[in-house]
Amino acid sequence: MAVIDANPAALDQQYELRRRRYVKMGLIWLAVIAFVAWCVNGTIIEDTDWSRIGGRSGVLSSIGRYLSLDLGLLPELLIPTLETFMMASVGTVLGCFLSLPVAWLGAANVTPSKTILYPLGRFLMVLSRSVHEIVWALLFVSAVGLGALPGILAIAMRSVGFISKISAEAIENIDTKPVEAIRAVGGSQFQVMYYGILPQIYPVVLATVIFEWDINIRRSAVMGLVGAGGLGLLFFRQMNSFNYGGVTMVILAILFLIIIGEIISHYLRKAVI
Amino acid sequence: MTDQTANSIPARKWSRFKYPDSLYKYGTLLIVLVFLGYSFHFLNIDITRLFGALGRLMGVVSDRYYPPDLEYVLDKGYLAAILDTLQMSFLGGFAGVCIAIPLAWFSAANVSPARALFPVGRLGVIFCRAIHETIWTILFVSILGFGMLAGVSALTMFCIGFAGKLFADEIEAIEMGPVEAMRAAGANPFQVFLFAVVPQVRVAFTGIAIYTWDVAFRAATVVGFFGGGGMGWYLKRNVQQLENLRVAAIILSIIAMVLIAEFLSGYLRSAVNRAK
Incomplete structure (x- = not known):
């Protein structure tokens, strides 16, 4: 914060700086608004077939189709919900195991070779996060076939990026004294990892894994759309048979599952930290 | 430390977690593991396929997706x-x-x-x-x-x-x-x-x-x-x-x-x- 000075020259300078900042902010906002206008023109005005949507009544009647709940679907929801939950859990645990070596390679202070393996670890983290889970699922469906397995693998691959990034940052920020102590008493590389590094990063990593598990429940609910099982498959079927009430039921099941996941992860995180 | 005090303290094995904590910790771990094991059974996952999956992905990518157009x-x-x-x-x-x-x-x-x-x-x-x-x-x-x-x-x-x-x-x-x-x-x-x-x-x-x-x-x-x-x-x-x-x-x-x-x-x- 600038100190207000009685000196008129300094005051003028303050005003000048402030004016320049306003001009700059104004220009940035103008650019953002112009860009938004261009996007609206490109995506919404030119690309939309308004006659097909059919005005307000058309939209309201299409929304209304979703509101008649199909309660008969209730017994069929139980097993896919459980499947989705399990897919998310197994996928997270698998992702956790896969991210261990990636975090090891991608942490600057413990990586075995800074020139080759460190960039490789960083690249794997970015790769895992930049490919969307749907694309991972597509790849795994073509590699291992339909079922829960490709869903689990897709979730695992997608989780690796986030978990290993946070873990690598945690490893880089550790206190080096325990590591040195274990080295000094003759600990092997593995013992240094296990007794020097792991206890320090364990709370951070566990909290991250729980957070990722929470997100993975959402992700596993859509894996079925591209051929892996769970609620997504049921959603896909209901949508394709135009049973809109059933679609709403599936969405409610997803919401229910996610609220349970939030509650569990809330308590688990409290227990960990 | 004299012999007397050394004898009066019973030899105890050191452990990181004390009794009730350790019970909760290992109990939670056990529940999680049982749940995961049951999930494998319930989802009908073949473990050998799971371990081979990444290799298969590599194989599929190099067979079918290479070279990209x-x-x-x-x-x-x-x-x-x-x-x-x-x-x-x-x-x-x-x-x-x-x-x-x-x-x-x-x-x-x-x-x-x-x-x-x-x-x-x-x-x-x-x-x-x-x-x-x-x-x-x-x-x-x-x-x-x-x-x-x-x-x-x-x-x-x-x-x-x-x-x-x-x-x-x-x-x-x-x-x-x-x-x-x-x-x-x-x-x-x-x-x-x-x-x-x-x-x-x-x-x-x-x-x-x-x-x-x-x-x-x-x-x-x-x-x-x-x-x-x-x-x-x-x-x-x-x-x-x-x-x-x-x-x-x-x-x-x-x-x-x-x-x-x-x-x-x-x-x-x-x-x-x-x-x-």
Whole structure:
């Protein structure tokens, strides 16, 4: 914060700086608004077939189709919900195991070779996060076939990026004294990892894994759309048979599952930290 | 230490966790492991296939997806689709952030304007977050028809959920001094928000908004897969036609675009942090 000075020259300078900042902010906002206008023109005005949507009544009647709940679907929801939950859990645990070596390679202070393996670890983290889970699922469906397995693998691959990034940052920020102590008493590389590094990063990593598990429940609910099982498959079927009430039921099941996941992860995180 | 004291203390084995703690810890671990084991059984997963899966992925990629048909992604129609994706993500992110700010204000426990609005904000954000962007896309496509309007709407919902939570966390972490000063001076809740909360969170909000665009771009690459327009539409078409080399090229282009977006958002965020 600038100190207000009685000196008129300094005051003028303050005003000048402030004016320049306003001009700059104004220009940035103008650019953002112009860009938004261009996007609206490109995506919404030119690309939309308004006659097909059919005005307000058309939209309201299409929304209304979703509101008649199909309660008969209730017994069929139980097993896919459980499947989705399990897919998310197994996928997270698998992702956790896969991210261990990636975090090891991608942490600057413990990586075995800074020139080759460190960039490789960083690249794997970015790769895992930049490919969307749907694309991972597509790849795994073509590699291992339909079922829960490709869903689990897709979730695992997608989780690796986030978990290993946070873990690598945690490893880089550790206190080096325990590591040195274990080295000094003759600990092997593995013992240094296990007794020097792991206890320090364990709370951070566990909290991250729980957070990722929470997100993975959402992700596993859509894996079925591209051929892996769970609620997504049921959603896909209901949508394709135009049973809109059933679609709403599936969405409610997803919401229910996610609220349970939030509650569990809330308590688990409290227990960990 | 004399012999006497050494004898009076019974030899105990050291353990990191004492009795009740250790019971809870290992009990939880046991429950988790049993649940995971049962999941494998329930989902009917073949462990050997699981371990071979990454190798198989490599094999499939090198057999069917190599070499990527790079000429296809340099096609004019596809480049226009990339631009569409960019526009959709920007618009979705912008609209989402604009809606998320009031919702975050309602759902921040410390400055929420009214007791009745608190659950509205909380539940609104949770609802938008809970449903995956692809499901939003499918719903909007069935209501609004194919095209980018559905994609933008879906991305808006996604961004409300994503940014709303981060915004609310940011608002809940502010310093309460200015808020109390404004309240003591008789400001209404909106004035409190505008003059006591916004100046504190301005920089953080800008950073979050840029990050939201980055995440929305990642999501925008696949909304087209379910009819939302943009790059995903090309992905869907080529997946269904089994044009694997083109699919590989599209996935590579998605990775490249996401990397550019991530780099850009990182640069902008650091610029915002420097300029504050």
